[in-house]
Amino acid sequence: MTFFQDPEFGDRIITLMAALVLVLQIAAVGQRWLASSIRIFAVQSFLLAAIAGVIAYFNHASHIYVVAFLTLLLKAVLLPWLLEGLVERIGIRREIEPLINAPLSILIAGCLTLVGYVVAESFYHPEEASVRAALGHNTLAVAIALFLIGFFTMLNRRKALSQVLGLLSLENGLFLAAISLTYGMPLIVELGIFFDVLVAVMVLGILVFRIREAFDSMDVSKLRKLRE
Amino acid sequence: MILLWLLIVPLAASPLAFFLRRRPVMEVVNLAAFAILLCLAATLGFQVLRSGPVSLWDGFFYADDLSALVVLLTSFVALVCSIYAVGYFRQDERNGIFREKQELPTTLAIPKLREYYSLTPLFVFSMVLVALANNLGILWVAIEGTTLASVFLVIFYGRETSLEAAWKYAIIGAVGLSMALFGTILTYYSAHGALGTETLAGLNWSVLVGNAAQFDKPTMRLAFILILLGYGTKAGIAPMHTWKPDAYSEAPIPAAAMLAAGVLNCALYGLVRFYILTSKCLGPQFASHLLILFGLLSMGVAVPFILVQKNFRRMLAYSSIDHAGIMVLALGFGGPLGVLGMLLHMTFHSITKPLLFFCAGNVQQQLKTDLFREAKGGLIHSMPLSGAALLLATLAVTGAPPFSLFLSEFTILRAGFGGGYLVLPILFITFLVAIFSGFLIHFANLVLGPDPGLPPAETCRWKKSSVVGLALVVIVMGFWIPAPLFRLIQGAADIVVNRR
Numbered sequence: 001m002t003f004f005q006d007p008e009f010g011d012r013i014i015t016l017m018a019a020l021v022l023v024l025q026i027a028a029v030g031q032r033w034l035a036s037s038i039r040i041f042a043v044q045s046f047l048l049a050a051i052a053g054v055i056a057y058f059n060h061a062s063h064i065y066v067v068a069f070l071t072l073l074l075k076a077v078l079l080p081w082l083l084e085g086l087v088e089r090i091g092i093r094r095e096i097e098p099l100i101n102a103p104l105s106i107l108i109a110g111c112l113t114l115v116g117y118v119v120a121e122s123f124y125h126p127e128e129a130s131v132r133a134a135l136g137h138n139t140l141a142v143a144i145a146l147f148l149i150g151f152f153t154m155l156n157r158r159k160a161l162s163q164v165l166g167l168l169s170l171e172n173g174l175f176l177a178a179i180s181l182t183y184g185m186p187l188i189v190e191l192g193i194f195f196d197v198l199v200a201v202m203v204l205g206i207l208v209f210r211i212r213e214a215f216d217s218m219d220v221s222k223l224r225k226l227r228e
Numbered sequence: 229m230i231l232l233w234l235l236i237v238p239l240a241a242s243p244l245a246f247f248l249r250r251r252p253v254m255e256v257v258n259l260a261a262f263a264i265l266l267c268l269a270a271t272l273g274f275q276v277l278r279s280g281p282v283s284l285w286d287g288f289f290y291a292d293d294l295s296a297l298v299v300l301l302t303s304f305v306a307l308v309c310s311i312y313a314v315g316y317f318r319q320d321e322r323n324g325i326f327r328e329k330q331e332l333p334t335t336l337a338i339p340k341l342r343e344y345y346s347l348t349p350l351f352v353f354s355m356v357l358v359a360l361a362n363n364l365g366i367l368w369v370a371i372e373g374t375t376l377a378s379v380f381l382v383i384f385y386g387r388e389t390s391l392e393a394a395w396k397y398a399i400i401g402a403v404g405l406s407m408a409l410f411g412t413i414l415t416y417y418s419a420h421g422a423l424g425t426e427t428l429a430g431l432n433w434s435v436l437v438g439n440a441a442q443f444d445k446p447t448m449r450l451a452f453i454l455i456l457l458g459y460g461t462k463a464g465i466a467p468m469h470t471w472k473p474d475a476y477s478e479a480p481i482p483a484a485a486m487l488a489a490g491v492l493n494c495a496l497y498g499l500v501r502f503y504i505l506t507s508k509c510l511g512p513q514f515a516s517h518l519l520i521l522f523g524l525l526s527m528g529v530a531v532p533f534i535l536v537q538k539n540f541r542r543m544l545a546y547s548s549i550d551h552a553g554i555m556v557l558a559l560g561f562g563g564p565l566g567v568l569g570m571l572l573h574m575t576f577h578s579i580t581k582p583l584l585f586f587c588a589g590n591v592q593q594q595l596k597t598d599l600f601r602e603a604k605g606g607l608i609h610s611m612p613l614s615g616a617a618l619l620l621a622t623l624a625v626t627g628a629p630p631f632s633l634f635l636s637e638f639t640i641l642r643a644g645f646g647g648g649y650l651v652l653p654i655l656f657i658t659f660l661v662a663i664f665s666g667f668l669i670h671f672a673n674l675v676l677g678p679d680p681g682l683p684p685a686e687t688c689r690w691k692k693s694s695v696v697g698l699a700l701v702v703i704v705m706g707f708w709i710p711a712p713l714f715r716l717i718q719g720a721a722d723i724v725v726n727r728r
């Protein structure tokens with residue numbers, strides 16, 4: 001069982017999981033059912049928690065275990081559960097149509113991934129290529145790609161709830177960047193961020209619910225009374 | 229210890245208001261909390277002036293001149309807004325805003341007021357936390373907190389348009405702040421090599437600022453761009469300003485004034501903290517160019533919208549975009565003079581802007597519209613006090629002499645010419661003049677002119693006293709700045725240009 005101690009092995013596992021996270025993100029771009037999007041988000045968050053766990057194990061950094069556990073609890077269980085409850089209550093199950101159709105969206109997501117790799121390249125200093133730097137390199141590219149694709153999803157979707165999901169996947173990208181670049185921010189900062197994300201989703205959820213009641217739809221493109 | 233009290237007072241006032249049942253008690257609790265807060269903030273200011281930065285819990289909370297200034301301004305704005313709010317909501321109730329249906333006598337006033345009086349202390353708490361947090365991560369958490377606490381103030385009236393405004397505000401704010409978070413993470417990463425620390429102190433501004441010269445430069449460059457976009461969204465600089473007119477015109481007046489004069493300062497405060505790190509790491513040039521670009525863009529974007537504006541509440545928002553642009557531009561001009569101009573502008577703007585909001589609120593409540601077209605003009609005949617104050621505030625906000633904003637804008641202009649720029653300060657003057665004329669034409673038409681024969685307005689004591697009191701402060705500040713306040717501003721400017 002020596003490979004459990006081998007940092008090389010840990011690095012490969014992390015890269016593999018980061019790649020899976022990216023694949024899920026691209027799959028979410030083409031997804032039209034809200035329930036499936038929420039499940040994709042849950043699995044993605046689960047993988048992120050696992051990445052955090054592996055990083056904590058190989059670097060003997062106990063505070064990252066807390067972060068991993070919280071991610072699992074909040075993002076992989078609690079938030080999907082809340083969001084699914086919201087979908088049940090407002091009774092809208094699928095995105096009518098995104099602004100850009102699915103194949104083209106997936107193509108754009110692919111291009112954004114490339115952009116992520118190009119940006120991440122500028123952070124890579126081969127002269128200090130310890131395991132740390134190498135680890136940061138690949139996952140950082142994935143993190144930037146997640147961020148950009150999340151951004152794109154928010155622009156592309158018209159349903160209020162889909163925009164919230166886009167925002168959450170964008171935050172997942174940030175989480176991956178934080179964990180892979182610096183092994184997480186200090187614990188209290190991470191706790192603050194978790195708290196904020198949770199409250200933000202609840203606030204947005206209440207807004208979604210109220211928009212649904214007032215407009216009988218949660219199509220954001222109907223919100224266009226306030227104009228110059 | 230004083231830092232802790234500054235946070236505890238608003239935090240305690242929030243749940244207290246939530247459990248109260250009678251309106252006068254809620255009002256008293258709110259007023260008392262903010263009055264105490266202002267006293268504490270003034271004490272903090274004196275303490276910082278006398279004995280340098282104050283810190284608590286190993287530097288978890290930290291207050292230097294810059295933080296003390298922002299705390300002082302925030303608590304001042306909170307107090308005047310809460311005085312005005314008492315009269316404002318009483319008038320709302322008389323106008324029947326809180327009635328569930330027009331015919332029914334049942335009123336929702338108490339639950340609505342409870343919502344307002346328990347959310348505003350939370351809102352103020354997050355703003356104070358922004359200024360007192362030393363840790364850049366906590367700073368981010370607090371700025372996000374201001375958004376979350378104020379979303380429900382934007383949907384206070386529960387109209388369809390308020391929902392739209394709140395949705396825009398929340399979503400644009402969240403996306404912007406996620407960029408700021410990315411910027412914060414990258415700053416931490418670029419400092420990682422220099423500090424080699426994974427403890428909490430690794431994100432403390434007071435620690436980072438000492439080592440900023442050794443940060444990883446390409447990373448810091450990207451970090452500053454993200455921070456500028458992120459906190460710039462919160463400050464409402466163009467092109468991320470689109471939430472502002474909606475949110476400002478839908479929120480109740482006191483809350484909108486707090487957004488315009490409080491949150492703006494907090495967002496710029498966050499930006500300034502990162503500006504200091506960036507200019508230490510990369511030299512002032514890099515940040516300056518970006519700041520000047522965004523500052524002028526915001527001023528330029530505001531001009532056409534102010535000139536053709538139909539709605540006076542939205543006009544105030546464009547004025548706020550313009551002022552955010554001026555402050556960012558001043559920071560971009562840099563140097564001791566530019567930074568001093570920015571901080572003076574921040575101070576004077578926070579004092580003047582609420583007055584403009586209050587007068588606009590009085591007009592809106594009297595005429596029950598916020599469109600210039602439906603107000604027939606000649607307001608000075610039916611509401612002499614608010615009309616006169618509105619004209620005064622218009623002149624003060626657009627930077628006409630002798631009011632204090634003229635002084636700060638002139639300082640910024642001198643910084644611009646002194647910094648070797650020629651075209652940019654001329655553009656700055658052009659935009660200022662255009663905005664001045666736009667404002668003056670619209671508001672002079674609203675206030676002056678023949679008597680349309682409206683019955684004279686009854687303005688209650690609370691509204692009167694807040695408008696008159698604030699107008700007096702604005703006039704006095706045009707001629708005399710209290711010496712300790714000026715020393716605080718000067719001290720804050722020294723921190724930014726790194727002379728300490």
